[in-house]
Amino acid sequence: MASLSHKYIMAAAGVFLMLFLVSHLATNLLLLAGDGGKSFDNAVEFLLTNPAVKIMEYVLFAGFIIHIIIGLIIEVHNRKSRPVSYHVSVKSDTSAFSKFMIHSGVIIFIFLLVHLYHFFFVKLGLVEPYGGAQSAHDFYPMVVETFKNPVYSIGYIISFLFLGFHLKHAFQSAFQSFGLNHDKYMPAIKFVGTVYALIIALGFSIIPLYFMLIY
Amino acid sequence: MTKLDSKIPKGPLADKWSNYKSSLRLVNPANKKKLDVIVVGSGLAGASAASSLGELGYNVKVFCFQDSPRRAHSVAAQGGINAAKNYKNDGDSVYRLFHDMIKGGDFRAREANVYRAAEVSNLVIDHFTAMGVPFARDYGGGLDTRSFGGVQVSRTFYAKGQTGQQCLLGTYSSLSRQVAKGTVTMYSRRDMLDVVIVEGKARGIIVRNLLTGEIEKYSAHAVVLATGGYGTVFYLSTLALGSNSSAAWAAHKKGALFANPSFIQIHPTSIPVLNDYQSKLTLMSESLRNDGRVWVPAQKDEKRHPNEIPEEERDYYLERRYPAFGNLVPRDVASRAAKERCDAGYGVGDTGLSVYLDFKDAINKHGKKVIEDKYGNLFEMYEKITGINPYNEPMRIYPAGHYTMGGLWVDYNLMTTIPGLFAIGESNFSDHGANRLGASSLMQCSGDGYFILPYTLSDYLADEIKTPRFSTDSEEFQQSEKQVEERIQKIMAVNGTQTVTSFHKRLGKILWDHCGMVRNAEGLKKGIEKLDALEEEFWKEVKVPGSADEFNQELEKALRVADFFEVGRLMCYDALDRDESCGAHFRDEYQTGQGEAKRNDAEYAHVSAWGYQGHKQEPQLHKEPLVFENVELKERSYK
């Protein structure tokens, strides 16, 4: 497969994941409604029963797997392209975020595994419900339980910080990969990308803070 | 003295080439595949010839010393490329271009060749455009042109200050296309050290593989030299450091006559010498003289900053001396005028060896933006080298060795006096007489390569279709190889104490002083003596580290410098023999009352073609009389 095709797939999967993050954040913010998890439960109920969402779940998994596998292929290939490295590492002024995509990616991946263990595996019945949950679909108590654990919460916040870094580069990078770079619009794209990355990172991070400090 | 046959076709000037072209013999496509052609040099001339010959179906081998053909020094030509398109409706025509070149060359070029160069110039522009060369355009979408020195029309096509680069990359792309098709084989990092002659015809070359040091032999039915000029003989010049005369000199030693070796153009607008370790002088395109005004302070030993010198205390000496052409006088005239001012004590800078080129008026008139669009990259280049911003204060410039009008003697077919050995582009002598007009070297190189040589070479090869491919095992090849190897061993064996570069510097200085912008008989004789002495010292004292059978850049240099001694000597002989001033050749014994060049048409309206008689032997002169039927010989005046 051509080098550029890798990039298109990487970008396409990335864009899909970025959209997913928005919907995920919207759902999670309902946790802050202060209604004992009522609105959150309603949303979860909808997500669990809607057939379209069921299909999208598979697409989402595919998106993650493709993004990860292609990311690894690219990383391995790139490392091979410079078998002897420089004595003085490159000092070109480039965005620091862009150079560490694989690193932030790995951290996010580890978080993803923990995250799957805590929620998705419960849903699948692989892990017993906890935190006083009524069933495998009663997520609110489980959320409360996990976020009250400061180790988990801090790990969660750190992961989303890295996700923010990842997205900061990823957003505009996806545009570039699809050839959508124009001196007129690129500054705006970069700005929107930064705002998006901030919203995702902060948006997700206030939830554990809320449960740790205020709830 | 043998009679040189220039093979100029009969008939009216304007019809010569087209009639002749139709009479030239062709080679049928099936036979072309069986014919090998060697092209040495991958610049504008070599690459254009090679790609055209490849397109025709010949089996072409191209050699260059750089790592890639795209680096040949044509890449550095800045200002533009001339063509008689008359897109500006300013009265241009093929005849006008021809006339400007003949006059610019001070009536020392062949009418028929120059006319042909002017004639094919239009085809060259069409072809470059078709290849995707991004020449500058005007707002209507048509090609833009600008003016250049020595002419009164605007016929110079350009791509900012990088016209040579754009043309060369176009040519490189057409060459690459043929390499991909398999018609051209590229041999880079090879230095040609000898031409092999079998039964009186050029049949191959000996090269040194610069990476391995191996001596390699290649055979062909014809050999084309497109090896550029020998301006680096001065050490400091506007040329690339690798540019050299060795291929042409090897041909000369094997019997090719060398014509007008003393006709070397000293370019007026180069950045002056800044330190003792200077290895090269960077050109500031002549196109800058379109908008820049050249001046020196009106008083000697002026110490004020140029911006503080009021208008009335400035001497715009070109405008003063040459009101008709002003700052756009031809290069030789502008160079000598700068030298005259500096020698008289009006020069500026620490050394007093520079003059100002000022854009203040142009920036005031057109705005900084316009000037930036036209010359932005040149201004940047100037600032990088000198640390001075030319938007704020005038540039300092001084003449520097640049282009060699002289070169291997060729007939109308661009063939040297060795049958089967052709020379094109700057390596031949044919089109520029005693001085080349700006923007006509790109024009000549590509004209030679794309539109002239493919015809004349086919005519030559028409006789070769029955000649089978050669083996490089023949005695001639072996002998040539042996000579080359012996010379390398000899140079390695010296093992002295001084670097090659130190000799090159001293050699350059001798030539600059004795055979530079202004010459005289006494100085030239002294120059020859000094060259002899220095050469002797070279062969006793030069130090080439490393070994010959590896990548060895010092050895490459040493072999080139060894040839420059002989080239320099020939330049001096030629300059000494020509008892007149013409174009770039200015003998101070022969000048008008106003200090202008004084030609002697009665005795010197000829090409001096020199034959090699052995090392340190006085060369043998052959004269090719120049006949002017279409222009009137008169004093070249730009006043």
Place this chain on the structure above:
Amino acid sequence: MNLKLKIWRQKNAAQKGKFETYSLQEVSPEMSFLQMLDYLNDQLIAKGDEPVHFDHDCREGICGSCGLYINGRPHGPLRNTTTCELHMREFKEGSTIVIEPWRSKSFPVIKDLVVDRTAFDKIIQAGGFVNTNTGVAQDANTTPINKIVSDRAFDAAVCVGCGACVAACKNSSAMLFVAAKVSQMAMLPQGKVEAADRVEKMVHEMDEQGFGFCSNTYGCEFDCPKGISVEFIAQMNREFFSARVCKQNHS
């Protein structure tokens, strides 16, 4: 000025290399970087050592021969500057300068600081041209070209093929080099005709030569001595995408 130089020395492609340290006195700030190396080489030769090999030719920033990786930057600390245009006034008295060759699988070291860049020639041979023979051109002004488009094509065409983009890229990707040629040709009517075919062939060859993939890090643009914009990479991405999606198969 007095300087300490740490230079990569490697006898040939087969042997292993290592850094050598040299101290150099009385360097003039007016010297160009390559003149400084000439100066060093003179001293090495005088001592009977082999001089440092490096590629160079025009020494005015246009041939693309020179290319040294200086203190972590291809072509050194100044932007839009080739190594030969760099002057010693950019360095401080007493500083240490580390000089390395371009590092990339596709640019193997030949000797000292000289690398083999024929991979670039191969990419151009794959399609970096207009398929037109000598003699078939129409008059140059027959096809008008919008000045802005033509100027933009020129901006892409100024590439000198030095390889700094590859050297600067953390992945040693050649995207900027390839994109500059693809874009120049695709923008001009003369090259547009075969744009789809060209971009596919050139990208294919780029991959064959073993260059890395692009991470949109833009180090190439930052260190390109000719200031070529990564917008051309975007343009190539577009060209390739549409070539793959829209191109009709050859019969």
